[in-house]
Amino acid sequence: MNVPDRALPGTNRARSNLKDEVAQYVRDLILSGALVPGRRLDQDDIAARLGTSRLPVREALITLEAEGLVDNLPRRGSFVAPLETQDIEDHYEMYGLLSGIAAERAADSASPDLVAQLQDVCVQMWSTDDPAEHDRLNYVFHLLINRSGSSGRLRAVLRTLSASMPTHFFAHSSEQDWKVRALDEHDAIVAAIAKKDGRSARELMTIHFRNTGEQAVRMLRASGFWATDDPATDG
Secondary structure (H helix, E strand, O other): OOOOOOOOOOOOOOHHHHHHHHHHHHHHHHHOOOOOOOOEEOHHHHHHHHOOOHHHHHHHHHHHHHOOOEEEEOOOEEEEOOOOHHHHHHHHHHHHHHHHHHHHHHHHOOOHHHHHHHHHHHHHHHHOOOHHHHHHHHHHHHHHHHHHHOOHHHHHHHHHHHOOOOOOHHHHOOOHHHHHHHHHHHHHHHHHHHOOOHHHHHHHHHHHHHHHHHHHHHHHHHOOOOOOOOOOOOO
16 A cells, blocks of 8 residues: 555554544545545554554544445455545535535624634635645634534534545645635635625535535546556555
């Protein structure tokens, strides 16, 4: 399994945290296209690369199976699940619909401080060419809106859905036109929130994630994610 080495910091970290970090590591590899459907996941290899035992790896793969990203087959091992383009698009569509609810509520009760924070994040995103910084600021942008407009239950569901999304989306995507469009969409969402136009904020957020889902499919297809010649037993 040709995946990057990365040791997990801290040898005395709680096992649940290790499980979550291993899950995120494997999740990012899958959703960036580094691991394609049908690819065998070697637990020993993952544990060695991350500097941990097999137990958190095994637990992480169970978590990823519940998310639909991994198939754990008795006596055969663990494999990347056979995701289809519709699976990816539906995931972003669902997230967008729920995030749209949060955006509408955030707009209805928008404070000058929230608007100023969102505008500042947008300015920073336009100003940087660092993909990692883009990803960080993108996370902050949506976190501000979700925290402002979500109930505890809605935030919990959004966290669950966001866990199955790439954490390095801007870093993995090479389409400059899409990046510009995404930032334009952010600006439009903030403008709607600033005007307390909840309906527009909701619609714009839904469309934003629909477009992001389509971009995720293009990104994965370009990486060879849906190649048909990758053997299921490749380790």
